[in-house]
Amino acid sequence: MITDLIARHALPIAIATLETGKLHRETAALIGRIEQRYALAVEVYRPRGEQAVHFVRENGEDAMYRSLALRKACCGLRKLEPLARMLAERSAWVTGLRREQSDARGEVPFRDHDDAGRLKLNALADWTWGDVWHHVATHDVPYNPLHDHFMPSIGCAPCTRAIAVGEPFRAGRWWWEDEAAKECGLHVHQEAATAAR
Ligand code: SF4
Secondary structure: OHHHHHHHOOOOOOOEEEOOOOEOHHHHHHHHHHHHHHOOOOEEEOOOHHHHHHHHHHHOOOHHHOOHHHHHHHHHHHHHHHHHHHHOOOOEEEEOOOHHHOHHHOOOOOEEEOOOOOEEEEOOOOOOHHHHHHHHHHHOOOOOHHHHHOOOOOOEHHHEOOOOOOOOHHHHEOOOOOHHHOOOOOOOOHHHHHHHO
């Protein structure tokens, strides 16, 4: 959605994403579909190969299910470290966070700062699920086909499942964990993360 708005208005903002090495093939394929649709290059940030290989060798492919610490370690090397590289030379970023996505995101402001002091703009903060799909239909925005399979919130394949009717949007993310732990850390202020421990 953010990509569509940036491309549609020809804004001088780079498009970047994280390829964790654990994405569904549909999610990974969306990167190429977006590049084709908007005739732009998406910057793709991946985990450092040796770190990922070492982690799997030490802890196994299913480490994330065994403890919160291992799940966070996996998110750390596959998401947080690549995100730090993505943002290293940047003074601002734009996200698609929406208040409706979860209680934890219920107060997301339009304008924020991350822990490094960078401006963080949450341009879709007050968009509803209906707003998103109206925009997708109106502007023929490429979207992840997994959304059609009851996955409103999509992350890595091992940590995403379809939800049932009536479940919250993010119920399919890290479903085996307590609600309070269910963020990967990409959008958590360190102060709040410390308070929640
Ligand atoms: S979401 Fe799951 S697979 Fe992806 S980085 Fe986090 S723990 Fe690892």
